[in-house]
Amino acid sequence: xxxxxxxxxxxxxxxxxxxxxxxxxxxxxxxxxxxxxxxxxxxxxxxxxxxxxxxxxxxxxxxxxxxxxxxxxxxxxxxxxxxxxxxxxxxxxxxxxxxxxxxxxxxxxxxxxxxxxxxxxxxxxxxxxxxxxxxxxxxxxxxxxxxxxxxxxxxxxxxxxxxxxxxxxxxxxxxxxxxxxxxxxxxxxxxxxxxxxxxxxxxxxxxxxxxxxxxxxxxxxxxxxxxxxxxxxxxxxxxxxxxxxxxxxxxxxxxxxxxxxx
Amino acid sequence: xxxxxxxxxxxxxxxxxxxxxxxxxxxxxxxxxxxxxxxxxxxxxxxxxxxxxxxxxxxxxxxxxxxxxxxxxxxxxxxxxxxxxxxxxxxxxxxxxxxxxxxxxxxxxxxxxxxxxxxxxxxxxxxxxxxxxxxxxxxxxxxxxxxxxxxxxxxxxxxxxxxxxxxxxxxxxxxxxxxxxxxxxxxxxxxxxxxxxxxxxxxxxxxxxxxxxxxxxxxxxxxxxxxxxxxxxxxxxxxxxxxxxxxxxxxxxxxxxxxxxxx
Numbered sequence: 001x002x003x004x005x006x007x008x009x010x011x012x013x014x015x016x017x018x019x020x021x022x023x024x025x026x027x028x029x030x031x032x033x034x035x036x037x038x039x040x041x042x043x044x045x046x047x048x049x050x051x052x053x054x055x056x057x058x059x060x061x062x063x064x065x066x067x068x069x070x071x072x073x074x075x076x077x078x079x080x081x082x083x084x085x086x087x088x089x090x091x092x093x094x095x096x097x098x099x100x101x102x103x104x105x106x107x108x109x110x111x112x113x114x115x116x117x118x119x120x121x122x123x124x125x126x127x128x129x130x131x132x133x134x135x136x137x138x139x140x141x142x143x144x145x146x147x148x149x150x151x152x153x154x155x156x157x158x159x160x161x162x163x164x165x166x167x168x169x170x171x172x173x174x175x176x177x178x179x180x181x182x183x184x185x186x187x188x189x190x191x192x193x194x195x196x197x198x199x200x201x202x203x204x205x206x207x208x209x210x211x212x213x214x215x216x217x218x219x220x221x222x223x224x225x226x227x228x229x230x231x232x233x234x235x236x237x238x239x240x241x242x243x244x245x246x247x248x249x250x251x252x253x254x255x256x257x258x259x260x261x262x
Numbered sequence: 263x264x265x266x267x268x269x270x271x272x273x274x275x276x277x278x279x280x281x282x283x284x285x286x287x288x289x290x291x292x293x294x295x296x297x298x299x300x301x302x303x304x305x306x307x308x309x310x311x312x313x314x315x316x317x318x319x320x321x322x323x324x325x326x327x328x329x330x331x332x333x334x335x336x337x338x339x340x341x342x343x344x345x346x347x348x349x350x351x352x353x354x355x356x357x358x359x360x361x362x363x364x365x366x367x368x369x370x371x372x373x374x375x376x377x378x379x380x381x382x383x384x385x386x387x388x389x390x391x392x393x394x395x396x397x398x399x400x401x402x403x404x405x406x407x408x409x410x411x412x413x414x415x416x417x418x419x420x421x422x423x424x425x426x427x428x429x430x431x432x433x434x435x436x437x438x439x440x441x442x443x444x445x446x447x448x449x450x451x452x453x454x455x456x457x458x459x460x461x462x463x464x465x466x467x468x469x470x471x472x473x474x475x476x477x478x479x480x481x482x483x484x485x486x487x488x489x490x491x492x493x494x495x496x497x498x499x500x501x502x503x504x505x506x507x508x509x510x511x512x513x514x515x516x517x518x519x520x521x522x523x524x525x
Contacts, residue, residue: 001264001265001507002263168524169525172521173521173524173525176486176488188510223437223438223441223512224441224446224510224512225442228510229510232509232510232511235507235508235509236507236508236511238507239264239502239508244263244264244498244499244502245498245499245518246495247487247491247492247496247518247520248499248516248517248519249486249487249520249521250517250521250523251516251517251518251519251524252515252517253514254514254515255510255514256510256511256514257510257511257512258441258512258513260513261433261434261438261513262434262438262513
Protein backbone atom coordinates (compact mmCIF):
# COMPACT_ATOMS: atom_id res chain seq x y z
CA UNK A 1 0.00 0.00 0.00
CA UNK A 2 1.27 3.42 -0.95
CA UNK A 3 1.08 6.27 1.57
CA UNK A 4 -0.87 9.43 0.79
CA UNK A 5 -0.69 11.04 4.22
CA UNK A 6 -2.11 14.54 4.45
CA UNK A 7 -3.48 14.58 0.92
CA UNK A 8 -7.08 15.35 -0.05
CA UNK A 9 -8.60 13.30 -2.87
CA UNK A 10 -11.80 13.73 -4.88
CA UNK A 11 -13.02 10.60 -6.67
CA UNK A 12 -15.85 10.85 -9.19
CA UNK A 13 -18.23 7.91 -9.36
CA UNK A 14 -17.11 6.58 -6.00
CA UNK A 15 -20.40 5.50 -4.44
CA UNK A 16 -19.61 1.93 -5.48
CA UNK A 17 -17.26 -0.25 -7.52
CA UNK A 18 -13.74 0.85 -8.35
CA UNK A 19 -14.33 4.37 -7.08
CA UNK A 20 -15.51 3.21 -3.66
CA UNK A 21 -12.62 0.77 -3.31
CA UNK A 22 -10.18 3.51 -4.34
CA UNK A 23 -11.63 5.84 -1.70
CA UNK A 24 -11.13 3.12 0.92
CA UNK A 25 -7.52 2.45 -0.12
CA UNK A 26 -6.62 6.15 -0.24
CA UNK A 27 -8.23 6.71 3.18
CA UNK A 28 -6.31 3.73 4.58
CA UNK A 29 -3.16 5.31 3.11
CA UNK A 30 -3.75 8.49 5.11
CA UNK A 31 -5.79 10.69 2.74
CA UNK A 32 -9.03 12.57 3.25
CA UNK A 33 -11.46 11.49 0.54
CA UNK A 34 -14.45 13.14 -1.09
CA UNK A 35 -16.93 10.61 -2.45
CA UNK A 36 -18.67 12.24 -5.42
CA UNK A 37 -21.49 10.52 -7.29
CA UNK A 38 -25.03 10.85 -8.63
CA UNK A 39 -26.01 7.93 -6.38
CA UNK A 40 -26.69 9.80 -3.15
CA UNK A 41 -27.74 6.94 -0.87
CA UNK A 42 -24.91 4.61 -1.85
CA UNK A 43 -22.42 7.47 -1.77
CA UNK A 44 -23.41 8.49 1.73
CA UNK A 45 -23.22 4.87 2.83
CA UNK A 46 -19.68 4.50 1.39
CA UNK A 47 -18.58 7.72 3.11
CA UNK A 48 -20.08 6.52 6.40
CA UNK A 49 -18.23 3.19 6.12
CA UNK A 50 -14.93 5.04 5.79
CA UNK A 51 -15.72 7.43 8.65
CA UNK A 52 -14.46 10.91 9.43
CA UNK A 53 -11.78 10.82 6.71
CA UNK A 54 -14.56 10.80 4.10
CA UNK A 55 -17.41 13.07 3.01
CA UNK A 56 -20.04 12.68 0.31
CA UNK A 57 -21.00 15.29 -2.25
CA UNK A 58 -23.54 14.99 -5.06
CA UNK A 59 -21.89 15.11 -8.49
CA UNK A 60 -23.25 14.89 -12.02
CA UNK A 61 -20.03 14.71 -14.04
CA UNK A 62 -21.74 16.03 -17.18
CA UNK A 63 -22.53 19.37 -15.51
CA UNK A 64 -19.95 22.12 -15.03
CA UNK A 65 -21.87 23.71 -12.14
CA UNK A 66 -22.08 20.37 -10.38
CA UNK A 67 -18.30 19.89 -10.72
CA UNK A 68 -17.61 23.40 -9.44
CA UNK A 69 -19.78 22.80 -6.40
CA UNK A 70 -18.08 19.44 -5.70
CA UNK A 71 -14.56 20.89 -5.91
CA UNK A 72 -15.58 23.83 -3.71
CA UNK A 73 -17.02 21.36 -1.20
CA UNK A 74 -13.75 19.36 -1.12
CA UNK A 75 -11.59 22.44 -0.69
CA UNK A 76 -13.77 23.83 2.12
CA UNK A 77 -14.32 20.54 3.90
CA UNK A 78 -10.72 19.33 3.94
CA UNK A 79 -8.73 22.49 3.16
CA UNK A 80 -7.45 21.76 -0.36
CA UNK A 81 -7.24 19.19 -3.12
CA UNK A 82 -4.18 17.14 -4.11
CA UNK A 83 -5.60 14.16 -5.97
CA UNK A 84 -8.36 14.02 -8.58
CA UNK A 85 -9.52 10.60 -9.75
CA UNK A 86 -11.72 10.87 -12.86
CA UNK A 87 -13.37 7.52 -12.34
CA UNK A 88 -17.05 7.98 -13.25
CA UNK A 89 -17.98 6.35 -16.53
CA UNK A 90 -20.58 4.33 -18.38
CA UNK A 91 -20.41 1.29 -20.67
CA UNK A 92 -22.76 0.40 -23.52
CA UNK A 93 -22.37 -2.66 -25.71
CA UNK A 94 -23.17 -1.09 -29.05
CA UNK A 95 -21.89 -1.59 -32.55
CA UNK A 96 -21.60 1.41 -34.86
CA UNK A 97 -24.76 0.28 -36.66
CA UNK A 98 -26.67 0.11 -33.39
CA UNK A 99 -25.43 3.47 -32.13
CA UNK A 100 -27.56 6.56 -32.65
CA UNK A 101 -26.06 10.04 -32.47
CA UNK A 102 -27.82 10.44 -29.13
CA UNK A 103 -26.13 7.25 -27.83
CA UNK A 104 -22.78 8.55 -29.05
CA UNK A 105 -23.31 11.92 -27.38
CA UNK A 106 -24.31 10.27 -24.08
CA UNK A 107 -20.97 8.39 -24.15
CA UNK A 108 -19.01 11.58 -24.83
CA UNK A 109 -21.00 13.51 -22.21
CA UNK A 110 -20.17 11.13 -19.36
CA UNK A 111 -16.83 9.57 -20.31
CA UNK A 112 -15.19 12.57 -21.99
CA UNK A 113 -16.97 15.79 -20.88
CA UNK A 114 -16.89 14.35 -17.35
CA UNK A 115 -13.09 14.04 -17.43
CA UNK A 116 -12.61 17.48 -19.01
CA UNK A 117 -14.93 19.24 -16.59
CA UNK A 118 -13.41 17.49 -13.59
CA UNK A 119 -9.92 18.42 -14.72
CA UNK A 120 -10.84 22.04 -15.51
CA UNK A 121 -12.83 22.54 -12.30
CA UNK A 122 -10.18 21.00 -10.04
CA UNK A 123 -7.21 22.63 -11.75
CA UNK A 124 -7.11 25.96 -9.86
CA UNK A 125 -7.16 24.23 -6.47
CA UNK A 126 -4.70 21.54 -7.58
CA UNK A 127 -2.31 24.26 -8.84
CA UNK A 128 -2.43 26.13 -5.55
CA UNK A 129 -1.84 22.98 -3.50
CA UNK A 130 0.90 21.69 -5.85
CA UNK A 131 2.83 24.94 -5.45
CA UNK A 132 3.03 24.31 -1.69
CA UNK A 133 3.60 20.54 -1.81
CA UNK A 134 7.08 18.92 -1.77
CA UNK A 135 6.23 16.72 -4.77
CA UNK A 136 3.06 18.21 -6.28
CA UNK A 137 -0.39 16.93 -7.12
CA UNK A 138 -1.78 14.08 -9.21
CA UNK A 139 -4.68 13.39 -11.55
CA UNK A 140 -5.55 9.79 -12.36
CA UNK A 141 -7.91 9.16 -15.27
CA UNK A 142 -9.73 5.87 -15.70
CA UNK A 143 -9.22 4.63 -19.23
CA UNK A 144 -9.49 0.91 -20.00
CA UNK A 145 -8.03 -1.87 -22.11
CA UNK A 146 -10.73 -0.55 -24.48
CA UNK A 147 -8.58 2.59 -24.80
CA UNK A 148 -5.67 0.46 -26.05
CA UNK A 149 -7.27 -2.08 -28.40
CA UNK A 150 -10.57 -2.25 -30.23
CA UNK A 151 -13.40 -4.67 -29.67
CA UNK A 152 -16.13 -5.61 -32.11
CA UNK A 153 -19.05 -4.55 -29.97
CA UNK A 154 -18.15 -1.41 -28.13
CA UNK A 155 -17.04 1.26 -30.59
CA UNK A 156 -18.42 4.27 -28.65
CA UNK A 157 -16.89 3.02 -25.39
CA UNK A 158 -13.53 2.40 -27.12
CA UNK A 159 -13.71 5.92 -28.59
CA UNK A 160 -14.26 7.42 -25.17
CA UNK A 161 -11.48 5.47 -23.47
CA UNK A 162 -9.06 6.13 -26.33
CA UNK A 163 -9.87 9.80 -25.94
CA UNK A 164 -9.14 9.66 -22.20
CA UNK A 165 -5.82 7.90 -22.90
CA UNK A 166 -4.41 10.65 -25.10
CA UNK A 167 -6.14 13.57 -23.33
CA UNK A 168 -4.21 12.34 -20.28
CA UNK A 169 -0.88 12.69 -22.10
CA UNK A 170 -1.73 16.15 -23.37
CA UNK A 171 -2.67 17.26 -19.84
CA UNK A 172 0.57 15.73 -18.51
CA UNK A 173 2.58 18.05 -20.76
CA UNK A 174 0.30 21.04 -20.13
CA UNK A 175 0.31 20.71 -16.33
CA UNK A 176 3.96 19.69 -15.84
CA UNK A 177 4.97 23.33 -15.12
CA UNK A 178 2.31 23.38 -12.37
CA UNK A 179 3.82 20.24 -10.76
CA UNK A 180 0.65 18.27 -11.46
CA UNK A 181 1.23 14.74 -12.73
CA UNK A 182 -1.45 13.16 -14.96
CA UNK A 183 -1.58 9.43 -15.67
CA UNK A 184 -4.15 6.96 -16.94
CA UNK A 185 -5.03 3.50 -15.65
CA UNK A 186 -6.29 0.74 -17.93
CA UNK A 187 -8.22 -2.03 -16.19
CA UNK A 188 -9.21 -5.30 -17.79
CA UNK A 189 -12.58 -6.69 -16.76
CA UNK A 190 -13.10 -6.12 -13.05
CA UNK A 191 -15.71 -7.72 -10.83
CA UNK A 192 -17.91 -4.68 -10.14
CA UNK A 193 -21.51 -3.72 -10.93
CA UNK A 194 -20.23 -2.34 -14.24
CA UNK A 195 -18.21 -5.50 -14.91
CA UNK A 196 -21.27 -7.66 -14.24
CA UNK A 197 -23.32 -5.36 -16.46
CA UNK A 198 -20.77 -5.81 -19.27
CA UNK A 199 -21.22 -9.57 -18.94
CA UNK A 200 -25.03 -9.23 -18.89
CA UNK A 201 -25.03 -7.00 -21.99
CA UNK A 202 -22.80 -9.48 -23.82
CA UNK A 203 -24.89 -12.48 -22.72
CA UNK A 204 -28.13 -10.92 -23.97
CA UNK A 205 -31.42 -12.62 -23.10
CA UNK A 206 -29.90 -16.12 -22.63
CA UNK A 207 -30.23 -16.20 -18.84
CA UNK A 208 -27.80 -17.68 -16.32
CA UNK A 209 -26.27 -20.23 -18.71
CA UNK A 210 -25.40 -17.54 -21.26
CA UNK A 211 -24.11 -15.29 -18.48
CA UNK A 212 -21.83 -18.04 -17.17
CA UNK A 213 -20.56 -18.83 -20.66
CA UNK A 214 -19.63 -15.18 -21.23
CA UNK A 215 -18.01 -14.98 -17.82
CA UNK A 216 -15.90 -18.09 -18.51
CA UNK A 217 -14.89 -16.72 -21.91
CA UNK A 218 -13.85 -13.43 -20.32
CA UNK A 219 -11.84 -15.23 -17.62
CA UNK A 220 -9.89 -17.13 -20.27
CA UNK A 221 -9.37 -13.84 -22.16
CA UNK A 222 -7.13 -12.82 -19.22
CA UNK A 223 -3.89 -14.87 -19.33
CA UNK A 224 -3.60 -14.53 -15.55
CA UNK A 225 -6.67 -16.81 -15.31
CA UNK A 226 -9.14 -14.60 -13.49
CA UNK A 227 -10.99 -11.33 -13.85
CA UNK A 228 -9.78 -8.51 -11.64
CA UNK A 229 -11.06 -7.43 -8.26
CA UNK A 230 -11.59 -3.75 -7.34
CA UNK A 231 -8.55 -3.87 -5.04
CA UNK A 232 -6.28 -4.57 -8.06
CA UNK A 233 -7.25 -1.23 -9.59
CA UNK A 234 -7.48 0.74 -6.35
CA UNK A 235 -3.87 -0.26 -5.56
CA UNK A 236 -2.75 0.99 -8.96
CA UNK A 237 -4.57 4.30 -8.56
CA UNK A 238 -3.09 4.74 -5.07
CA UNK A 239 0.40 4.12 -6.46
CA UNK A 240 -0.08 6.73 -9.20
CA UNK A 241 -1.58 9.21 -6.71
CA UNK A 242 1.26 8.77 -4.20
CA UNK A 243 4.67 10.43 -4.18
CA UNK A 244 6.13 6.99 -5.00
CA UNK A 245 5.18 7.78 -8.60
CA UNK A 246 6.80 11.25 -8.46
CA UNK A 247 8.59 10.82 -11.83
CA UNK A 248 5.57 9.36 -13.65
CA UNK A 249 3.44 11.59 -15.84
CA UNK A 250 1.64 10.93 -19.10
CA UNK A 251 2.02 7.18 -18.50
CA UNK A 252 -0.44 4.32 -18.85
CA UNK A 253 -0.76 1.86 -15.99
CA UNK A 254 -2.16 -1.25 -17.64
CA UNK A 255 -3.71 -3.55 -15.01
CA UNK A 256 -5.35 -6.18 -17.16
CA UNK A 257 -4.01 -9.58 -16.21
CA UNK A 258 -2.06 -9.72 -19.46
CA UNK A 259 -4.97 -9.14 -21.91
CA UNK A 260 -3.19 -6.57 -24.06
CA UNK A 261 0.25 -8.19 -23.83
CA UNK A 262 -0.94 -10.80 -26.31
CA UNK B 263 6.21 2.16 -0.43
CA UNK B 264 4.85 -1.33 -0.95
CA UNK B 265 4.97 -4.32 1.37
CA UNK B 266 7.56 -7.00 0.52
CA UNK B 267 7.42 -8.95 3.80
CA UNK B 268 8.66 -12.51 3.43
CA UNK B 269 9.71 -12.14 -0.20
CA UNK B 270 13.14 -13.11 -1.54
CA UNK B 271 14.40 -11.05 -4.46
CA UNK B 272 17.35 -11.45 -6.83
CA UNK B 273 18.63 -8.26 -8.46
CA UNK B 274 21.19 -8.43 -11.27
CA UNK B 275 23.52 -5.45 -11.49
CA UNK B 276 22.62 -4.60 -7.91
CA UNK B 277 26.02 -3.27 -6.80
CA UNK B 278 25.28 0.34 -7.70
CA UNK B 279 22.83 2.66 -9.43
CA UNK B 280 19.22 1.59 -9.92
CA UNK B 281 19.94 -1.97 -8.84
CA UNK B 282 21.48 -0.95 -5.51
CA UNK B 283 18.66 1.51 -4.80
CA UNK B 284 16.12 -1.22 -5.61
CA UNK B 285 17.87 -3.67 -3.28
CA UNK B 286 17.88 -1.10 -0.46
CA UNK B 287 14.23 -0.21 -1.00
CA UNK B 288 13.03 -3.81 -1.18
CA UNK B 289 14.97 -4.62 1.98
CA UNK B 290 13.40 -1.60 3.70
CA UNK B 291 10.00 -2.97 2.61
CA UNK B 292 10.72 -6.34 4.26
CA UNK B 293 12.33 -8.42 1.51
CA UNK B 294 15.56 -10.38 1.68
CA UNK B 295 17.71 -9.49 -1.32
CA UNK B 296 20.40 -11.20 -3.35
CA UNK B 297 22.67 -8.82 -5.20
CA UNK B 298 24.42 -10.21 -8.28
CA UNK B 299 27.07 -8.13 -10.04
CA UNK B 300 30.48 -8.13 -11.70
CA UNK B 301 31.62 -5.40 -9.31
CA UNK B 302 32.57 -7.38 -6.23
CA UNK B 303 33.73 -4.54 -3.97
CA UNK B 304 30.72 -2.32 -4.65
CA UNK B 305 28.38 -5.31 -4.41
CA UNK B 306 29.73 -6.39 -1.02
CA UNK B 307 29.47 -2.79 0.21
CA UNK B 308 25.81 -2.51 -0.91
CA UNK B 309 24.92 -5.80 0.79
CA UNK B 310 26.74 -4.80 3.98
CA UNK B 311 24.92 -1.46 4.01
CA UNK B 312 21.60 -3.31 3.98
CA UNK B 313 22.70 -5.81 6.65
CA UNK B 314 23.95 -2.97 8.88
CA UNK B 315 20.44 -1.50 8.78
CA UNK B 316 19.00 -4.81 9.95
CA UNK B 317 18.00 -6.15 6.53
CA UNK B 318 18.70 -9.48 4.86
CA UNK B 319 21.14 -9.32 1.96
CA UNK B 320 23.70 -11.46 0.15
CA UNK B 321 26.21 -10.45 -2.49
CA UNK B 322 27.18 -12.98 -5.11
CA UNK B 323 29.42 -12.59 -8.16
CA UNK B 324 27.44 -12.62 -11.42
CA UNK B 325 28.39 -12.28 -15.06
CA UNK B 326 24.95 -12.06 -16.69
CA UNK B 327 26.32 -13.26 -20.03
CA UNK B 328 27.36 -16.66 -18.65
CA UNK B 329 24.86 -19.41 -17.94
CA UNK B 330 27.14 -21.10 -15.35
CA UNK B 331 27.54 -17.80 -13.55
CA UNK B 332 23.77 -17.36 -13.33
CA UNK B 333 23.38 -20.93 -12.07
CA UNK B 334 25.99 -20.41 -9.37
CA UNK B 335 24.57 -17.02 -8.32
CA UNK B 336 20.98 -18.24 -8.12
CA UNK B 337 22.11 -21.33 -6.19
CA UNK B 338 23.99 -19.17 -3.70
CA UNK B 339 20.87 -17.07 -3.14
CA UNK B 340 18.53 -20.01 -2.82
CA UNK B 341 20.92 -21.81 -0.46
CA UNK B 342 21.09 -18.72 1.73
CA UNK B 343 17.41 -17.67 1.84
CA UNK B 344 15.49 -20.79 0.78
CA UNK B 345 13.97 -19.80 -2.57
CA UNK B 346 13.07 -16.97 -4.91
CA UNK B 347 9.92 -14.86 -5.30
CA UNK B 348 11.18 -11.95 -7.34
CA UNK B 349 13.76 -11.55 -10.11
CA UNK B 350 14.86 -8.09 -11.26
CA UNK B 351 16.77 -8.28 -14.54
CA UNK B 352 18.48 -4.94 -14.05
CA UNK B 353 22.05 -5.37 -15.31
CA UNK B 354 22.68 -3.65 -18.62
CA UNK B 355 25.19 -1.67 -20.65
CA UNK B 356 24.99 1.42 -22.83
CA UNK B 357 27.15 2.70 -25.63
CA UNK B 358 26.62 5.20 -28.42
CA UNK B 359 27.41 4.17 -31.97
CA UNK B 360 25.89 4.86 -35.35
CA UNK B 361 25.06 1.88 -37.53
CA UNK B 362 27.92 2.87 -39.82
CA UNK B 363 30.45 2.87 -36.97
CA UNK B 364 29.17 -0.25 -35.28
CA UNK B 365 30.91 -3.58 -35.79
CA UNK B 366 29.22 -6.94 -35.45
CA UNK B 367 31.28 -7.43 -32.29
CA UNK B 368 29.77 -4.23 -30.79
CA UNK B 369 26.28 -5.39 -31.68
CA UNK B 370 26.88 -8.84 -30.20
CA UNK B 371 28.26 -7.33 -27.00
CA UNK B 372 24.97 -5.40 -26.57
CA UNK B 373 22.99 -8.57 -27.23
CA UNK B 374 25.12 -10.59 -24.81
CA UNK B 375 24.56 -8.31 -21.82
CA UNK B 376 21.17 -6.71 -22.40
CA UNK B 377 19.36 -9.65 -24.03
CA UNK B 378 21.23 -12.90 -23.18
CA UNK B 379 21.47 -11.58 -19.61
CA UNK B 380 17.69 -11.27 -19.33
CA UNK B 381 17.05 -14.64 -20.96
CA UNK B 382 19.59 -16.49 -18.81
CA UNK B 383 18.37 -14.84 -15.63
CA UNK B 384 14.78 -15.73 -16.45
CA UNK B 385 15.59 -19.30 -17.41
CA UNK B 386 17.84 -19.92 -14.42
CA UNK B 387 15.49 -18.40 -11.85
CA UNK B 388 12.34 -19.95 -13.32
CA UNK B 389 12.36 -23.33 -11.51
CA UNK B 390 12.80 -21.58 -8.16
CA UNK B 391 10.18 -18.91 -8.92
CA UNK B 392 7.73 -21.64 -10.00
CA UNK B 393 8.26 -23.64 -6.82
CA UNK B 394 7.60 -20.67 -4.51
CA UNK B 395 4.80 -19.19 -6.65
CA UNK B 396 2.82 -22.42 -6.39
CA UNK B 397 2.69 -21.95 -2.61
CA UNK B 398 2.50 -18.14 -2.40
CA UNK B 399 -0.79 -16.31 -1.84
CA UNK B 400 -0.36 -14.28 -5.04
CA UNK B 401 2.67 -15.73 -6.87
CA UNK B 402 6.07 -14.64 -8.17
CA UNK B 403 7.17 -11.58 -10.11
CA UNK B 404 9.84 -10.80 -12.70
CA UNK B 405 10.70 -7.18 -13.50
CA UNK B 406 12.78 -6.46 -16.58
CA UNK B 407 14.56 -3.15 -17.02
CA UNK B 408 13.72 -1.81 -20.43
CA UNK B 409 13.92 1.94 -21.06
CA UNK B 410 12.17 4.70 -22.94
CA UNK B 411 14.74 3.57 -25.52
CA UNK B 412 12.56 0.47 -25.87
CA UNK B 413 9.64 2.68 -26.92
CA UNK B 414 11.10 5.44 -29.09
CA UNK B 415 14.28 5.88 -31.17
CA UNK B 416 17.17 8.34 -30.75
CA UNK B 417 19.93 8.70 -33.37
CA UNK B 418 23.10 6.72 -32.67
CA UNK B 419 21.68 4.79 -29.71
CA UNK B 420 20.73 2.06 -32.21
CA UNK B 421 22.08 -1.05 -30.51
CA UNK B 422 20.76 0.06 -27.11
CA UNK B 423 17.31 0.64 -28.63
CA UNK B 424 17.38 -2.80 -30.22
CA UNK B 425 18.19 -4.41 -26.88
CA UNK B 426 15.56 -2.50 -24.89
CA UNK B 427 12.90 -3.04 -27.54
CA UNK B 428 13.70 -6.74 -27.35
CA UNK B 429 13.32 -6.72 -23.56
CA UNK B 430 9.98 -4.91 -23.88
CA UNK B 431 8.36 -7.58 -26.03
CA UNK B 432 10.22 -10.57 -24.52
CA UNK B 433 8.57 -9.46 -21.27
CA UNK B 434 5.09 -9.72 -22.78
CA UNK B 435 5.80 -13.17 -24.24
CA UNK B 436 7.07 -14.39 -20.85
CA UNK B 437 3.98 -12.90 -19.18
CA UNK B 438 1.76 -15.14 -21.29
CA UNK B 439 4.08 -18.15 -20.97
CA UNK B 440 4.42 -17.94 -17.18
CA UNK B 441 0.84 -16.93 -16.32
CA UNK B 442 -0.10 -20.58 -15.62
CA UNK B 443 2.79 -20.72 -13.11
CA UNK B 444 1.43 -17.65 -11.28
CA UNK B 445 4.53 -15.66 -12.21
CA UNK B 446 3.86 -12.10 -13.37
CA UNK B 447 6.33 -10.46 -15.76
CA UNK B 448 6.41 -6.70 -16.35
CA UNK B 449 8.87 -4.19 -17.76
CA UNK B 450 9.87 -0.78 -16.44
CA UNK B 451 10.91 2.06 -18.74
CA UNK B 452 12.99 4.76 -17.07
CA UNK B 453 13.83 8.09 -18.64
CA UNK B 454 17.30 9.42 -17.85
CA UNK B 455 18.10 8.68 -14.20
CA UNK B 456 20.94 10.13 -12.14
CA UNK B 457 23.31 7.12 -12.05
CA UNK B 458 26.79 6.18 -13.25
CA UNK B 459 25.24 4.96 -16.50
CA UNK B 460 23.55 8.34 -17.03
CA UNK B 461 26.89 10.07 -16.47
CA UNK B 462 28.29 7.84 -19.21
CA UNK B 463 25.41 8.80 -21.53
CA UNK B 464 26.11 12.49 -20.84
CA UNK B 465 29.86 12.07 -21.40
CA UNK B 466 29.38 10.21 -24.68
CA UNK B 467 27.09 12.94 -25.99
CA UNK B 468 29.09 15.89 -24.73
CA UNK B 469 31.61 15.71 -27.59
CA UNK B 470 28.86 16.45 -30.10
CA UNK B 471 27.10 19.05 -27.93
CA UNK B 472 30.07 20.95 -26.56
CA UNK B 473 29.86 20.27 -22.82
CA UNK B 474 28.37 18.02 -20.15
CA UNK B 475 26.20 20.91 -19.00
CA UNK B 476 24.72 21.42 -22.46
CA UNK B 477 23.82 17.73 -22.61
CA UNK B 478 22.40 17.80 -19.11
CA UNK B 479 20.23 20.86 -19.92
CA UNK B 480 18.98 19.15 -23.07
CA UNK B 481 17.98 16.09 -21.02
CA UNK B 482 16.26 18.14 -18.32
CA UNK B 483 14.21 19.87 -21.03
CA UNK B 484 13.36 16.53 -22.66
CA UNK B 485 11.51 15.54 -19.50
CA UNK B 486 8.35 17.71 -19.27
CA UNK B 487 8.44 17.26 -15.50
CA UNK B 488 11.53 19.49 -15.52
CA UNK B 489 14.17 17.25 -14.00
CA UNK B 490 16.20 14.08 -14.52
CA UNK B 491 14.98 11.13 -12.47
CA UNK B 492 16.44 9.85 -9.20
CA UNK B 493 17.19 6.17 -8.56
CA UNK B 494 14.40 6.01 -5.99
CA UNK B 495 11.85 7.00 -8.68
CA UNK B 496 12.64 3.74 -10.44
CA UNK B 497 13.16 1.66 -7.29
CA UNK B 498 9.64 2.65 -6.18
CA UNK B 499 8.20 1.46 -9.49
CA UNK B 500 10.10 -1.84 -9.39
CA UNK B 501 9.01 -2.44 -5.81
CA UNK B 502 5.36 -1.77 -6.75
CA UNK B 503 5.63 -4.32 -9.60
CA UNK B 504 7.31 -6.85 -7.28
CA UNK B 505 4.71 -6.47 -4.54
CA UNK B 506 1.29 -8.08 -4.35
CA UNK B 507 -0.25 -4.60 -4.85
CA UNK B 508 0.23 -5.19 -8.58
CA UNK B 509 -1.28 -8.70 -8.45
CA UNK B 510 -3.37 -8.19 -11.62
CA UNK B 511 -0.54 -6.67 -13.68
CA UNK B 512 1.36 -8.83 -16.12
CA UNK B 513 2.86 -8.06 -19.52
CA UNK B 514 2.58 -4.34 -18.76
CA UNK B 515 5.01 -1.48 -19.23
CA UNK B 516 5.60 0.87 -16.32
CA UNK B 517 6.84 4.06 -17.97
CA UNK B 518 8.64 6.25 -15.41
CA UNK B 519 10.04 8.98 -17.61
CA UNK B 520 8.77 12.33 -16.37
CA UNK B 521 6.52 12.59 -19.43
CA UNK B 522 9.22 12.16 -22.12
CA UNK B 523 7.27 9.64 -24.24
CA UNK B 524 3.86 11.21 -23.61
CA UNK B 525 4.78 13.90 -26.12
